[in-house]
Amino acid sequence: MLENQPTMDLEQAPAGVNPMIPNTARIMDYLLGGTQHFASDRGVGDHAFVNWPGETGGVEGVRVDLHAARDSLRRIVGHLAGECGIRQFLDLASGLPTMGNTHEAARAVAPGCRVVYVDSNPSVAAHGQYLLASDPDTVFLEADFRDPQDILRRAAATLDFSRPVGLILFGVLHFVDDSDGPQRILDELLGAVPSGSYLALSHFAKDDADTAMNAMLTEMDKQTGESVTRRTRSEVERFFDGMDVVPPGVVETELWRPPQGASGPKPLPMWSGLARKR
Structure with a gap:
């Protein structure tokens, strides 16, 4: 466990959250250095990733990878709220709204941004709603990102879809096999937002030049029971x-617009990208 990291007691569990059952979003919060986790989550976080691959590897390697992904999200959202002037965001399969997630990253640049988070896990949604209860401009919906029409209909109570929106799908599309239609999901989302909106993605990477790493990552996915489709850069493009x-x-x-002089351990390969709707 991280030294001096605050923890939540069982009696602090929000309604709808079972602190005895580990939850991926809370484990991520723990590994990112957050406070929204319980002993069950910390136990998994400390022991389940000893064989994690990569330059650093193990639990510390997981932390390197998570921080790299979250830092990329902060930079992209900050760019959207800053240079692009985006003031509303729809974040799908978001996990917990902690540790510099979308609303915090956007408002660090432009206070007053509106954000709708979406996650299909009932415990994550209940926890997110608890954390955002006093924030009228940030909403957390329990919904499946594979059903964009339901999400768009409900998100319209908070977001104005006649104005540009930042669509955030970080760590999402690699859970959608090609046969399940990831492009259909994007087409429905982009079809509902006007010109000048943006789509931000991150995606587990496949590197055709590194077959050993690909094989190791595929085996890791099997061990965790995740159905993951790793894609090459051109496939994500x-x-x-x-x-x-x-x-x-x-x-x-x-490598997505890193701060000058940035350095540190190299995370496992994951793509990030941002594009504007014409």
């Missing part, structure tokens, strides 16, 4: 077809 891709394009997460 196709999700942006017909849009104006923002430089530097689809790149590894730590």
Whole structure:
């Protein structure tokens, strides 16, 4: 466990949250250094990732990967709220709204941004609603990202879809096999927002030049029971077809406009990208 990291007691569990059952979103919060987790989550976080691959590996390697992904999200959302002038965001399969997630990243640049978070896990949604209860401009919906029409209908109570929206799908589409229609999900979302809206993605990477890493990651997915479709850079770039891709394009997460002089352990390969609807 991280030293001096605050923890939640069982009696602090929000309604609808079972603190005895580990939850992926709370485990991520713990590994990112947050406070919204319980002993069950910390136990998994401390012991389940000893064989995690990568340059650092193990539990510390997981932390490197999670921080790289979250830092990329902060930079992209900050760019949207800053240079692009976006003031409303729809974040699908978001996990918990903690540790610099979308509303915090946007409002660090432009206070007053409105955000709708979406997650299909009832415990995550209940916890997110608890955390955001006093924030009228941020809503957490329990919904399946594979059903965009339901999400769009309910999100319209908070977001104005006649004005540009930042669509955030970080760590989402690799859970959708090609046969299940990831492009259909994007087409429905983009069809509901006007020109000047943006689509931000992150996606587990497949590197055709590194077959050993690909094999190891595929085996890891089998061990965790996750159905993951890793895609090459060109396959992820196709999700942006017909849009104006923002430089530097689809790149590894730590390379999307990193702060000057940034350095540190290299995370496992994951793509990040941003594009504007024409």
